[in-house]
Amino acid sequence: xxxxxxxxxxxxxxxxxVKGVNFVDLRDAGDPVELARRYDLEGADxxxxxxxxxxxDSRQTTVxxxxxxxxEVFIPFTVGGGIRSVDDARxxxxxxxxxxxxxxxxxxxxxxxxxxxxxxxxxxxxxxxDARRSTDVDSGYEVFTHGGRRATxxxxxxxxxxxxxxxxxxxxxxxxxxxxxxxxxxxxxLLAVGEAINVPLIASGGVGSLDHLIDGAVAGRADAVxxxxxxxxxxxxxxxxxxxxxxxGVAVRPARC
Amino acid sequence: MTEGPxxxxxxxxxxxxxxxxxxxxxxxxxxxxxxxxxxxxxxAGIVLPGVGAFGRCVEALEVxxxxxxALETASDAAAGGRPFLGICVGMQLLFEESxxxxxxxxLGVMAGRVERLSGDVKCPQMQWNRLDVLKPGELLxxxxxEAWMYFVHGYAAPVGPDTVATCVYGSPLCAxxxxxxxxxxxxxxxxxGTTGLTLLENFVSTLVGVR
Numbered sequence: 001x002x003x004x005x006x007x008x009x010x011x012x013x014x015x016x017x018v019k020g021v022n023f024v025d026l027r028d029a030g031d032p033v034e035l036a037r038r039y040d041l042e043g044a045d046x047x048x049x050x051x052x053x054x055x056x057d058s059r060q061t062t063v064x065x066x067x068x069x070x071x072e073v074f075i076p077f078t079v080g081g082g083i084r085s086v087d088d089a090r091x092x093x094x095x096x097x098x099x100x101x102x103x104x105x106x107x108x109x110x111x112x113x114x115x116x117x118x119x120x121x122x123x124x125x126x127x128x129x130d131a132r133r134s135t136d137v138d139s140g141y142e143v144f145t146h147g148g149r150r151a152t153x154x155x156x157x158x159x160x161x162x163x164x165x166x167x168x169x170x171x172x173x174x175x176x177x178x179x180x181x182x183x184x185x186x187x188x189x190l191l192a193v194g195e196a197i198n199v200p201l202i203a204s205g206g207v208g209s210l211d212h213l214i215d216g217a218v219a220g221r222a223d224a225v226x227x228x229x230x231x232x233x234x235x236x237x238x239x240x241x242x243x244x245x246x247x248x249g250v251a252v253r254p255a256r257c
Numbered sequence: 258m259t260e261g262p263x264x265x266x267x268x269x270x271x272x273x274x275x276x277x278x279x280x281x282x283x284x285x286x287x288x289x290x291x292x293x294x295x296x297x298x299x300x301a302g303i304v305l306p307g308v309g310a311f312g313r314c315v316e317a318l319e320v321x322x323x324x325x326x327a328l329e330t331a332s333d334a335a336a337g338g339r340p341f342l343g344i345c346v347g348m349q350l351l352f353e354e355s356x357x358x359x360x361x362x363x364l365g366v367m368a369g370r371v372e373r374l375s376g377d378v379k380c381p382q383m384q385w386n387r388l389d390v391l392k393p394g395e396l397l398x399x400x401x402x403e404a405w406m407y408f409v410h411g412y413a414a415p416v417g418p419d420t421v422a423t424c425v426y427g428s429p430l431c432a433x434x435x436x437x438x439x440x441x442x443x444x445x446x447x448x449x450g451t452t453g454l455t456l457l458e459n460f461v462s463t464l465v466g467v468r
Contacts, residue, residue, distance in 0.1 A: 001425050003384050040450060045385055045407075070279055076407060076448045096275045098448065121309030123381060123409045124273075170383065200383045223379065253385040253405045 003251045004217045005045035005224035006241050007202065008231045010035060012081075014053050015061040019228060033068045039231070040073050042238035043255030047073070048101070048172070048226065051081030052147075059088070063095045070096025078126055080172075086115050093120060101126040101172060104145040107152060107159070110166055117167025126202075127168035131156040131189065132176045141189050148176040156189070161196045171197055172226070175205035182208025182229070190220030202226050210241055214248035261285040262464035265300035268292045269321035271314060277306045277344060280447035284458035292321050301464040302339060303330045307346030311371065311412065312358025314346050324364075331366045334439035340463045341439050342396075348434065348441030349414055357412050367434060367441070369415040376427025381411035386424040386444070388432055394421060396440050396459050397433065404452050406432070406444035413443060438463070 011019045016030040028034055036047050049069075051062050059082065066079055079092045080101025089100045100120075106113050106127055116125045132151075134142035139157035144150060160171050173193050175186035185203050194201045203222035207213060207230055216225040225245075230236050239255035246252055266278050268290040281288035281304065288304075291297060305327055307314045318324045331351060334341035343351050352363045355371035363371075374380045388404045390397050397404070408424070414431040416423060422433035424444075434441045440460070446453035 001386065002378065003386065005384055070276055074276075074280055074283070074448060074454055075450050076409075076445075093273050094275065096273065096279065098273060098276070121313075123308065123383065169381070198379060199381070200379060223384070253387075254403065 001251055002223070003253055004222070004245060006213070006238055006245070006252065007046045007048055007224050007226045008039045008044050008238070009048045009050060009204070009226050009228045011050050011052050011228070012062070012065065014058050015065050018052070019232065032065055033072055036069050036073045036077070039238060040075050043242060043253070044075065044238045045253060046075060046224070047077040049077065049079045050101075051079065053082065059091070063091050066092055066095035066097050080126065080128055085112070086119050089116055089120065089124075093124065099124050099126050099170070101128045103128040103130065106163065107143060107145050107154065110162065113163055113166040113168055117169070122167045122169035122199075125168050126170045126172050127160070127163040128172040128174065129156055129160060129163075129193075130174045130176050131193075133186075133189070139192055141192060144176055148174075148179070157192055157196045160193050164197045164199050168199065170200045170202065172202040172204055178206025179204075181206055184208065184212040185216040185220055185222075185225075187215055187220035190216065190222050194221050200224060210236060210244040211248070213241055213245055214250060217245065217250045218248065261287045262301040262461060263299060264288045264302045264304055264461070264464065265297045266290050266304045266306065267297070267323055267327060269314075269317045269323050271307065271309055271317045273308065274306050277304060277447045280454060280457055281461065284454055284461050286461045286464070292323055294326060297326055297330070300339070302460065303334070303341045305331070305341070305343045305347035305350065307344065307348075307350060308409075309346065310357055311346060311349055311355035311363070312361040314350060315358065315361040315363065318350070328364045328366070331364055331439055335366055335436045337437045339438065340460065342460050343441035344447070345410060345443060345445060348443055349412065351434070351439070351441050352414050355412055366439065367414070367419060367436065369417060371412045371414050373412050374410075374427060374430070378427040381409060382426045383409045385449075386426060386432075388422045388424055389429070390422045392421040392435070394435055395463050396435065396456060397422060398459060400452055400455055406442075406446065406449040406453060408432075408444045410443055414441070
């Protein structure tokens, strides 16, 4: 049976969660480990930490955060942001992360994907793709890098096919058109990308309501749905998200088990 | 902190072994990542983790000089000796061979060949799935009635007489095996939240009094 995973995403800057986390009963809403524990207890299926730290000399801060998380959280977690080499990935995985996510570095050096897969196994390698609607490429979806700021001229559908061919074990697809809008996932894009791959697809970008999660799983046929603000601001719990998905005909792991 | 039973987590230089170690420590074991034969000989129980390709794990075990040790301790466990737990590819290694790496041989303590997942499903299975427990035994006792575990695998061992739990993904898959004190689980108990920790606690409980 296929069960859809619900994945909260935490943006981390210099070891602290950013992008307004607003839980009433957290001592320190900025501590990624405390927030991760909270999501684990609520029934999150996985977690993704996106390290948006600008300076490269604070990599150690990220490694320390990963290590502390691994002491406390016993569900899978992925770490992305700033991973440019096999050595970067090794430091993160050794500290206890289950997967690493690569984005810009993979577009610039696709060989990085095969190197990571050969070293750690495909199941460890998530390729994150930021894409926008565009008339400049055949599929109508263009890859952007550098946090969605730089157009590449690369077709997103062709890119995911190539990335999985090189050893990507999972694709995290973010719609830059929808990210932050709360208008829901770009489901036609999810479908177009999903058809090009045979590895799991994580839908990202645009979730503003629980029904959007159902759209991602049903209309977009995603294997996992990622959201940030609806969970961080305490609007909805993971349990509510799963109840709604189940009511919408999507099989999930129950939040309490 | 009281000293729990010594568990040797076989360290043969692959993947993320730290999470298995940390989860075992959390449930009270004195878990050590090791390839040291003396320490392994002293341990009350053995854990063989594994991620990545079957062939690469076989090779890494060989390079680390642990193939004989793994074979001996797993065989001993199957005959009622010190408890041994294989996790994910560590479970698959207990079998004779795998379609993933036809040129390499597994430990062959369990009969059969590990095959690629088939049917109208994505491969690998990367998700939580519900166990259908056939024979609970010590390891699967006390789990919630609906026990969900986290799976990441593209290949699975055959369902056979040693299978103690299955899960449905396309078709029923072998999720856990047992012979004597030898256990193997296809899922990751160290990544399956409190349910997974309960299983590991059960494993550690079997070690008390072993040595």
